[in-house]
Amino acid sequence: MNILAIEDDLEMASFVQRILSDEGHSVETVHDGDSGLALARSKEFDLLIVDRMLPRKDGLELVREFRESGGNAPTLFLSALSDVDHRVEGLKAGGDDYLTKPFAPSELLARVDALGRRGGTEAPITILKVGDLEMNLLARTVKRGEESIDLQPREFRLLEFLMRNAGQVVTRTMLLEKVWDYHFDPQTNVIDVHISRLRGKIDKDFDRPLLHTVRGAGYRLQA
Amino acid sequence: MRLPLPSFVRTTTFRLAVVHAVTFLIFTFGLLIYLFYSTAGYMRSQSVKELDGEVQALAAAFNTGGMARLNQSVVERSSVPGPYFYVLQDADGQTISGDFPSIPDEVPNEESVETNFSYQTLNRNGEIEVRSANGIIIRLPNGAALMVAYDLGQRRQIVDRIIQTMWTALPIGLALSLIGGLIISRWAARRAEQLTRTTDGIISGDLSRRAPVIGSGDEFDRLSERLNAMLDKLEHLMMTTRHAGDAIAHDLRSPLTRLRNRLENDLRDGEKVDREESLERTIAEVDAVLATFNAILSLSRIQAGDAAKFKQVDISTLGEELAELYDPAAEDEGLSFDSEIEVGLTVDGDPSLLGQAMANLLDNAMKYTPKGGAMTLRVRTNSHAQAEISVTDTGPGIPEADRERAVKRFVRLEASRTQPGNGLGLAMVDAIARLHHGKFELCDGPGEPPATGLRAALLLPKAQE
Structure with a gap:
């Protein structure tokens, strides 16, 4: 899968990149909201991983703008905020799933796989x-x-x-x-x-x- | 430039006293003025009436008995002491009888005229006093003149008395009203002072101080009660925080120390250590620390939480679902699990937190009830019309003396030290109950001593219809 990870914490970004690359995904990372949104719009990604709190453009805002401009790649929010309210906010902004830091690598992989699959055809299955x-x-x-x-x-x-x-x-x-x-x-x-x-x-x-x-x-x- | 007012002027006491005094004075003054005018007016009209009566009586005497009869009447009347004066003159202006040597005013040609005059008399102390009188002079058909007058002195005396009374009453009234005002406001000030002393005590660190409630139910009592409730909450939070400090030190520092020591050992042992196993254990231990840390965070968030985002939660459905979730696990543990759930019970709350509370109670019951035991989840309306969520089990229970401690942060009773857990489960249930304006209670379960079992109940106010 082609994945874009937008995460300002460099340590966390490389952790995410490492986990996903090991499973054979190709991962690009950027560290602020503005360049994240620009990259997400300019290239086709199968999945976006977005930190909630980013410099220059908040993660929520980024996803909202990405969705408004027609972007439909599934999006996974990463956040240190675990409240249900925050989760709901994230999903409302156009996120597809929400993962609270810290997380186990297996948890991240499982969610990425689940989202990657959903990106496919949405024909009603019986x-x-x-x-x-x-x-x-x-x-x-x-x-x-x-x-x-x-x-x-x-x-x-x-x-x-x-x-x-x-x-x-x-x-x-x-x-x-x-x-x-x-x-x-x-x-x-x-x-x-x-x-x-x-x-x-x-x-x-x-x-x-x-x-x-x-x-x-x-x-x-x-x- | 304004001169600064002396500090006592700014006190509520002083202002209340002044307002009270002024109000009282205005009232007193108004009352006296009214009294004065109504008395004086009444007396005036009364004397005019009496004067008329006298004149009528004398005129009647003249009509029936002529001058002789009139003269007799005047003589009789003059001899009686009283406020009336009489003078009778013949047609030539010679005084026939009466109190004065002559009519002190000009005698008119018309039938009757009103007259005002003054005269001198000796008062009780033998001094000459000028007094005024008011009367009527009439010309009789035979040309004789008759004057009937009324001594105004007496009326003036009464008026003077009233005015004197007013001057005496005013300072007394002023003094009384000031004293009354001071008493009332001193009382208010004393209550305020008590509150000030309470807060001063608290500011200087004695959180156990409480504002006195005297039981009168007045606004000061209500204020004190609210203040005390606030202080209770504050003290509780402070205690929790203080206790949490120690507890965090214990519950986070000891596993971290243990971890550090083990890593140190592994490092020293070098090649001999199974590297993968060491790292896996490290991750597991760090995860446990993180889990505890997360639990502390969410507990703090609940304790500081607000009820603003509450919505109607159907706790009956929530109970059914959780019962279904736990049923297989309970069966696997060899426990019989029943649920008795009243249909359609709702409370105002946060569904996730209420779910968490139920899950914690069920987890606890499952953890501490030995094989072959039973646990029951009940959701019902209790006898106080509260929504009650309870979990009973047939485990060892919690001794009564330990129950209050059991819901405190991090407290893990001796009996449970060997079980996994972070000691936050019941504290979280308690915090969730408080956030929902409810109560969390622990009491004996259905069993016989010593294994009484435990009944943990969450009592919540029902949702408003």
């Missing part, structure tokens, strides 16, 4: 498929092979999110935010238990597991 696992979004049914699987509504949403991000790592925080819409952290890993329930339903009676745990990062659904 059937999601991962290997022999198939989800019908209209009928709200799930089957693996020929066997139909009965899921609770929340399990259905959890699986849907995993299938939409198939092949990529999703973190516990992402699941909590996107599936449960919670912006706080339960301390014990309540999410893990839901995953293992889901795993029990979609993987237990089959030879090849689809739902994998990625140590220190999260989960990945992969055929």
Whole structure:
């Protein structure tokens, strides 16, 4: 992916660049809002990573102007401000996701992957498929092979999110935010238990597991 | 150039006293003037009426008995002491009878005329006194003249008495009103002085000082109560801050020291150390420190938070969702988990913070309840019509003596030292309760001693319909 990172903290900028380059992304970094906006407009990027507080042009303002001038590359905000209000502001300004510093490299990668995928076609999908696992979004049914699987509504949403991000790592925080819409952290890993329930339903009676745990990062659904 | 006023003039006491005195004086003065005019006027009209009556009576005597009868009447009346004077003259102007040797005014040719004159008399002290009188002179049909007059002296005396009373009453009134004003305003000043002393004490560092509330329910009491409530909050914040200082020192410094020592050791051990393992452990420890730090930050933000961004939160739905989120985890821990949730309960609040509070309570219950135990989440209206969110468990509970301490920042009771956590969970619930104008309570759970269990309840005011 072609990624533009706009971050004034040089240490943080090179940290982000390093993490993403290691995964094979090509990353350009700039350190202030004005040149960030100029570069974002002059070149096609697959993803923008924007710090909230930037010299010369605030991150919010930058994204707002970028969107107004027709820029549609997905945008991930980075910020030391973790309040829900700040998060909402960021999303209102045209951001697609919001990540609070400090973050684990795996968290950044997972979110970048999720956003990069969303940048593609937005045609309405009615059937999601991962290997022999198939989800019908209209009928709200799930089957693996020929066997139909009965899921609770929340399990259905959890699986849907995993299938939409198939092949990529999703973190516990992402699941909590996107599936449960919670912006706080339960301390014990309540999410893990839901995953293992889901795993029990979609993987237990089959030879090849689809739902994998990625140590220190999260989960990945992969055929 | 303006001369500076003496300082006492600027006090509310002085101003109140002056206002009080002036008001009182104006009232007194007005009352006396009214009294004077109404009395004098009444007396004047009364004497005119009486004068007329006398004249009528004497005229009647003349009509029935002629001069002889009139003369007799005049003689009789003159001999009676009183304010009336009579003089009867014949047609030649010779005085027949009466109080004066002659009519002291010119006798008119017409039927009757009013007259004002003065005369000299000896007063009680034997001094000559000039007094004035007012009367009527009539010409009788036979040419004789009759005067009936009224001594104005008596009326003047009464008027003089009133004026004298006024002059006596004024200074007394002035003095009384000043004293009254001073008493009232001194009382106010004393209350104000008490408040000043309280604040002075606080400024000099004694935060335990409180303004006296005497129970009269007046504005000073109300002010004192508000002031005291403010001071309670302030003291609480100060205590929290002070305590947090120590706690941060303990909870952040010790892991950092531990980390530093380990890194030092690893560095010294050189080649022998598994580099990857060392770094991974370092990152994990730094993450833990960062997590604690974030928790401190959000706790501070909640404690300093404002309720301005509150909206209606359906805590029943929130409860249902959290119950669903925790249900599998509780089952995995070998706990039976029930939820009893009243439908459609709303409060004014921040949904994320309320969710966080519930999650913290559920986390706690799960962490401390041994396998085979039970925990229950309840969302209901309690007997005081408050919204109540409670989590009960069958764990070891918290001894009553420790409960107040348990909700303080960083306090981790001895029994929980071995469990993971940063000691901020219950403090956060408490702060969230306060932010929502509610209360956080810990009490015995459903179990029998010694394992009484714990009931942690968040009591919030219900949303206004």
